[in-house]
Amino acid sequence: MRTGAHNSPRLARPAPALLRALDGERPDRTPVWFMRQAGRSLPEYRALRRREGAPMLDICLRPEQAAEITLQPVRRHGVDAAILFSDIMVPLRLAGVGVRIEPGVGPVITPPVRDAAQVAELTARRYGEGPDGAAGAGAIGRAVALAVTELGSPTAPDPGGAAGASGTVSASGTAGPSGVPGPGAGGSAEGAGAAPSARSPLGRELSGRELAGLAHSAGRAGWTPLIGFGGAPFTLAAYLVEGRPSRDHLAARTLMHADPAAWDRLMTWCAHLTGDFIATQVEAGASAVQLFDSWAGSLSPADYRARVAPYSALAIERARRAVSPTTGRPAPLIHFGTGTARILVPMHDAGARAVGVDERTDLAEAIEALADSAGGPCPVQGNIDPALLGAGAAPLERAVETCLAAGRAAPAHVVNLGHGVPPGADPAVLTGVVARVHGSTSWARTAAEPWEPDA
Numbered sequence: 001m002r003t004g005a006h007n008s009p010r011l012a013r014p015a016p017a018l019l020r021a022l023d024g025e026r027p028d029r030t031p032v033w034f035m036r037q038a039g040r041s042l043p044e045y046r047a048l049r050r051r052e053g054a055p056m057l058d059i060c061l062r063p064e065q066a067a068e069i070t071l072q073p074v075r076r077h078g079v080d081a082a083i084l085f086s087d088i089m090v091p092l093r094l095a096g097v098g099v100r101i102e103p104g105v106g107p108v109i110t111p112p113v114r115d116a117a118q119v120a121e122l123t124a125r126r127y128g129e130g131p132d133g134a135a136g137a138g139a140i141g142r143a144v145a146l147a148v149t150e151l152g153s154p155t156a157p158d159p160g161g162a163a164g165a166s167g168t169v170s171a172s173g174t175a176g177p178s179g180v181p182g183p184g185a186g187g188s189a190e191g192a193g194a195a196p197s198a199r200s201p202l203g204r205e206l207s208g209r210e211l212a213g214l215a216h217s218a219g220r221a222g223w224t225p226l227i228g229f230g231g232a233p234f235t236l237a238a239y240l241v242e243g244r245p246s247r248d249h250l251a252a253r254t255l256m257h258a259d260p261a262a263w264d265r266l267m268t269w270c271a272h273l274t275g276d277f278i279a280t281q282v283e284a285g286a287s288a289v290q291l292f293d294s295w296a297g298s299l300s301p302a303d304y305r306a307r308v309a310p311y312s313a314l315a316i317e318r319a320r321r322a323v324s325p326t327t328g329r330p331a332p333l334i335h336f337g338t339g340t341a342r343i344l345v346p347m348h349d350a351g352a353r354a355v356g357v358d359e360r361t362d363l364a365e366a367i368e369a370l371a372d373s374a375g376g377p378c379p380v381q382g383n384i385d386p387a388l389l390g391a392g393a394a395p396l397e398r399a400v401e402t403c404l405a406a407g408r409a410a411p412a413h414v415v416n417l418g419h420g421v422p423p424g425a426d427p428a429v430l431t432g433v434v435a436r437v438h439g440s441t442s443w444a445r446t447a448a449e450p451w452e453p454d455a
Helices: 017-022 043-052 056-060 063-077 090-094 116-123 133-150 208-221 233-242 250-258 260-284 301-307 309-320 341-349 363-370 386-390 393-407 427-438 441-447
Strands: 099-102 106-109 166-169 175-178 226-231 288-293 333-337 354-356
Touching (some): 043 063, 056 063, 056 090, 056 099, 063 208, 063 427, 090 233, 090 260, 106 233, 133 226, 133 260, 208 441, 226 233, 226 260, 233 250, 233 260, 233 288, 250 301, 260 288, 301 309, 309 341, 333 341, 341 363, 363 393, 386 393, 386 427, 393 427, 427 441
Parallel strands (some): 288 333, 333 354
Antiparallel strands (some): 099 106
């Protein structure tokens, strides 16, 4: 029996294409969004960062700014979903872990967690109890609420209210989000939801071109879903143990085998932490979520199944207990990793509704492999090679058509890149990809127009 968000009695009209696809349906248009669509490739993002003059993790905890960045690619590209501007390191910070983003390096954690004593010290911390703690969790919830208001959510939480803003101790012993959604945002008699706001979270009046992007994104449903996300337990643990990005995650894999008890304690803590972080976003209005396991591809299938997948399942189970005020249901989850061709089936079996496929994995082969998972065939997401964004029109057009053709073998397909948008990508090219996936000549004409709005 289907349990997709679009079956909620709150949604009298068909849900947005993304939610329908995640429920295994074929909507009128194939949905498309891009990992890392909010941020570094957009000049309006870079302008905002210059004005703020603050580290990226600080921006993530400024609700108006985080919401503004979240919305920028929806206005520009007309994608089928927003994804919250945040970082998988944010829940670590909200638990009081010292983490910083070093330019040219990435997340750095000092000192790294390498033995049982350090694991015990780390796992005594709780989500929402660090120096940024409850205020930080509240900031995440408010950013989501601000974004879904502009996106025309059918039951937008009150951005000034309590949705996702407070931290309470959950049954797992970690601090979980709580809050009551604010009043509905109104909408038509058909339940299409509120009209998207004409002013940005920063108070700027939106241009006609930006409103056109929001309208194209919303489509027939009349609103656009927001995707929440978190880092999978292994990826968080790998950063904690390595102390910084690593090519082989040797220290993490060593701890996994050298001290199984410490590994279990660390991974359980990471699962609760990221599950609570995702739940904060869902309870504030996110209507879909993605679990990023960026480093799982470094593992053997046997190690993934025995020593990682159970903890991903624990995080997914925690996230599934959260109910979105936007849909009145738990948020369907996409499980994504890089270099994961050999572990796609256990990634699905961990409890995901859909599986993301990177560009190194043949999409047709991935769909065939996933048909053998315990839950049977599932929707897939992916997997255009990001390198093709700069390769010229003809190679990119072929890649889009090849991706769409391969995706037809799955129950449903969400088009995405195989990984994130490169920093140097031309935003107009991304808008053109959206038009091509949607088969929209009118949006293609819009994509060809110069972009003028300021951030």
